[in-house]
Amino acid sequence: MTQTINLTLKVWRQGGPGVKGRLDTYHAENISTDMSFLEMLDVVNESLTLDGKEPIAFDYDCREGICGQCGAVVNGRAHGPEKGTTLCQLHMRHFSNGDILVIEPFRARAFRVVKDLVVDRSPLDRIIQAGGYISVNAGGAPDANAAPVPQETAELAMDAAACIGCGACVASCPNASAMLFVGAKVSHLTLLPQGKPEAARRALSMVDTMDTLGFGNCSNERECEAECPKEISITNIARLNREFMKAGFFSNAR
Amino acid sequence: MNWLVKTFSSSIGKKLMMAVTGLCFIGFLMVHLAGNLTVTAGGEVFNAYAAKLHSLGAPLLVMEFVLLALAVVHVITGLYLFYRNVMARPQRYAVNRNAGGRTLGSATMPYTGVVILAFLVIHLTNFTFVDKTGTTIFQIVSNAFQNPVTVLFYTLVMVVVALHVSHGLWSALQTIGANHPKYMPVVMAASLIFAVVVGIGFGFLPIYFSLIA
Numbered sequence: 001m002t003q004t005i006n007l008t009l010k011v012w013r014q015g016g017p018g019v020k021g022r023l024d025t026y027h028a029e030n031i032s033t034d035m036s037f038l039e040m041l042d043v044v045n046e047s048l049t050l051d052g053k054e055p056i057a058f059d060y061d062c063r064e065g066i067c068g069q070c071g072a073v074v075n076g077r078a079h080g081p082e083k084g085t086t087l088c089q090l091h092m093r094h095f096s097n098g099d100i101l102v103i104e105p106f107r108a109r110a111f112r113v114v115k116d117l118v119v120d121r122s123p124l125d126r127i128i129q130a131g132g133y134i135s136v137n138a139g140g141a142p143d144a145n146a147a148p149v150p151q152e153t154a155e156l157a158m159d160a161a162a163c164i165g166c167g168a169c170v171a172s173c174p175n176a177s178a179m180l181f182v183g184a185k186v187s188h189l190t191l192l193p194q195g196k197p198e199a200a201r202r203a204l205s206m207v208d209t210m211d212t213l214g215f216g217n218c219s220n221e222r223e224c225e226a227e228c229p230k231e232i233s234i235t236n237i238a239r240l241n242r243e244f245m246k247a248g249f250f251s252n253a254r
Numbered sequence: 255m256n257w258l259v260k261t262f263s264s265s266i267g268k269k270l271m272m273a274v275t276g277l278c279f280i281g282f283l284m285v286h287l288a289g290n291l292t293v294t295a296g297g298e299v300f301n302a303y304a305a306k307l308h309s310l311g312a313p314l315l316v317m318e319f320v321l322l323a324l325a326v327v328h329v330i331t332g333l334y335l336f337y338r339n340v341m342a343r344p345q346r347y348a349v350n351r352n353a354g355g356r357t358l359g360s361a362t363m364p365y366t367g368v369v370i371l372a373f374l375v376i377h378l379t380n381f382t383f384v385d386k387t388g389t390t391i392f393q394i395v396s397n398a399f400q401n402p403v404t405v406l407f408y409t410l411v412m413v414v415v416a417l418h419v420s421h422g423l424w425s426a427l428q429t430i431g432a433n434h435p436k437y438m439p440v441v442m443a444a445s446l447i448f449a450v451v452v453g454i455g456f457g458f459l460p461i462y463f464s465l466i467a
Binding site: 010073077104177210214216217224225234240244248254 | 256257260261264265266267268269270335338339341342343344345346347348349350351352353354355356360361363421424425428429430431432433435438
């Protein structure tokens, strides 16, 4: 037997970048508790469209929790109140009939609002372009285990590589810092032999780019770790700090 | 030397300056607390400790200027970071809710810091830059704590200091990269225990002075 609930939504509406926005109230009625949060927004948008009104713009792609495209702040929590969950994987059964939900875009100076809940997260791409890669000569695939990696190290690198770049760490950080994102990306490459040759230049370049893009400074509030849908640990931030110090004080990289 | 300036002026470099100067202040707090607690052995012991400390002469003066330099770096960097972090989110959220990472100590860091700075000025005016001829430091401190308002003010500020170090200690270690799965729970606990020791240790002193005088 499908249960349904009725909700009051206060959604951030903003016509475009730099335009003044406001919270508008909508009623989401007869919402199946089996729906995802995004499907609930689809239902609201359908009725808005039928009424000849502008639907709420929001980002999404895979709706499977692996692409990092969706995300909004629900009642002050990035990706909503469930731990280790993206907004698309958040189900309406976690809400109660009559709940009032305030839905806002990810907010940071570095994330410009494009429209309503859609923000421009390309600054994260620019950080990747600054050093989130390895340089190898293309050719035949190398032999398996040609570069031995201990299982434990591989696991640590995989845990960091689980980052989907959704920007929830920036959104939830009281300082709008991107240190968890950069920490995850630097860790995932630096832990592995393929990432080691460029480790120093990568750490300096990615941190420098992060600073110039207007992200805040980490003050170890740990909100990012608590909100990350992939539960990336702040041990990756400590590793980034170590990598940055090694590169800044002891390497030849500038 | 351009690389050195560049490293320190980055976001991690600034945090590093906060962490290293902060850890120095934690060291100072330990020594200061140990010294002050000599009063529990009697006023003469406390005076003897102060006399011995001041008889060090030049090295003490150097250390005082080092402390001043550390404070200048810690305060200016801290205020600048606070300003930058506020600017990093020009449009605030309508609803703010913690996910469980933030603590009272971490959330109030800039504010407790400013309170401690203001306290420091008052504290130095009260007990350091005073005429000490014909009296002892024990007399000066005992007289000051005859006033219940002073006792209350000092004790309340010590709670603020405890809050500041409760986040400061573990946070400084995280910033210098000392995060290890085996030791992190111990570091977090040590941070809290140190905060309680500082709060109770220093907070108890004004009350003790007002009682024995």
